[in-house]
Amino acid sequence: FDDKQADAFKKKLGIKIIKSLTHGCNEMGTIGYACSECEGSVHHLNTATKYMEILKLDKDEPVEGEEVGRIVISSNDEDLQIYRYEIGDLGRWIKEPCKCGRLTPRFELLGRFGDIFNFGPVYMNANKIKKILADKLDYHGPVQIILKYEEKSIMLVYVNKEVDKDKVYDALFFGCYDAFSLMVEQKLGELIIENKELSEFITSEHGNKIKSVVDMGIKGK
């Protein structure tokens, strides 16, 4: 929910509603709920007031099967009518019926949309990269992915100085995505790890939050 979106919504709906909507999105309190059989970030959809769609990452069409997509909410609440509001989270439908016996659809939350990026033709997720470094190297420090293009795709990964950058390279090269490894192997893409001071990470314009992914675009453009 950025300021611009919030403003647009305030104009349309009034400030009071913004609060409840934000709460619902952050906590998933009104959009879904986890039963005792729901593991991880799996939720049942609250079908009483919310209509949820999962749309493809690159177009406004529903995903197929359990494909990962953007979560879009519509509401038929009496005092809160929303049509196709994109909450900024990624998710996928869970087709398998829940052991608890409830028949409402289930979905799994998979992180923020801004965490997904393209490296050449490969869709990658910054959260997955962070998870690999946490699981394999017990590294829980900051991670920043910087994308550049200089005759080939370049992915710079910034980590702090507590971790061995060669180990980070191996963890990502061997444990990330097969298509990614292939790209690097065939020199269509390059992976570079750099140890940085905290002050060298790129932060968002508003405040001091470290950006997960920074796309520098194509050199010279």
Ligand SMILES: [Zn+2]
């Ligand atoms: Zn259940």
